[in-house]
Amino acid sequence: xxxxxQNPRHLxxxxxxxxxxxxxxxxxxxxxxxxxxxxxxGLKFMVxxxxxxxxxxxxxxxxxxxxxxxxxxxxxxxxxxxVRGDSAAYFCxxxxxxxxxxxxxxxxxxxxx
Amino acid sequence: xxxxxxxxxxxxxQEGDSAVIKCTYSDSASNYFPWYKxxxxxxxxxxxxxxSNVGEKKDQRIAVTLNKTAKHFSLHITETxxxxxAVYFCAASIFSGGxxxxxxxxxxxxxxxxx
Numbered sequence: 001x002x003x004x005x006q007n008p009r010h011l012x013x014x015x016x017x018x019x020x021x022x023x024x025x026x027x028x029x030x031x032x033x034x035x036x037x038x039x040x041x042g043l044k045f046m047v048x049x050x051x052x053x054x055x056x057x058x059x060x061x062x063x064x065x066x067x068x069x070x071x072x073x074x075x076x077x078x079x080x081x082x083v084r085g086d087s088a089a090y091f092c093x094x095x096x097x098x099x100x101x102x103x104x105x106x107x108x109x110x111x112x113x
Numbered sequence: 114x115x116x117x118x119x120x121x122x123x124x125x126x127q128e129g130d131s132a133v134i135k136c137t138y139s140d141s142a143s144n145y146f147p148w149y150k151x152x153x154x155x156x157x158x159x160x161x162x163x164x165s166n167v168g169e170k171k172d173q174r175i176a177v178t179l180n181k182t183a184k185h186f187s188l189h190i191t192e193t194x195x196x197x198x199a200v201y202f203c204a205a206s207i208f209s210g211g212x213x214x215x216x217x218x219x220x221x222x223x224x225x226x227x228x
Contacts, residue, residue: 033215042119042202043157045215056215058114091156093216100145100164100208102216104156 004105019079025094032075115140119219136203137185143205
């Protein structure tokens with residue numbers, strides 16, 4: 001029973017490029033959450049999605065960031081025109097509709113050069 | 114929105130002693146309070162959680178207490194061991210029948226176990 005799968009584990013992008021981060025939730029989990037962790041800091045909530053719906057995007061920057069969780073396939077966090085300040089670890093978590101427990105993935109470490 | 118404060122930011126204890134980390138939250142609607150342990154470069158790992166209908170929960174050397182009136186909860190680790198050294202995060206969220214909201218995390222406590 002695989003846990004939350006995130007890929008890639010490490011991603012290097014030049015300023016101005018696009019970054020696409022993927023998250024496959026635990027089988028049977030219908031809720032996906034994305035968090036950002038800056039070095040030496042806690043995790044900051046970004047967005048909460050269910051299949052084909054964004055439930056809460058209150059933590060998402062207004063520009064350049066978008067997220068989706070299509071009917072088929074993984075959830076995608078997209079960052080357009082990356083800047084150095086986007087360098088961080090991005091963690092995905094999933095949960096079941098009837099549970100308050102979360103399972104975290106191993107994260108994607110984005111470095112913008 | 115919810116705001117979670119965590120103290121201390123760094124805690125150094127002698128091996129075998131107890132460690133206590135404290136958190137406060139602001140939203141009285143929050144009803145789920147997990148604690149995560151994160152080792153360097155790794156994912157957050159759930160170590161214990163508590164729901165608002167319970168005041169205390171224990172799992173071997175780890176216990177969590179919750180005071181809903183004061184809106185604070187604490188993590189207690191007894192008989193600390195070197196492998197307990199890590200960063201610990203508290204968090205809060207609201208769980209309703211349709212699912213759980215996103216977690217609001219504290220800033221973390223770097224726990225150092227001195228041999």
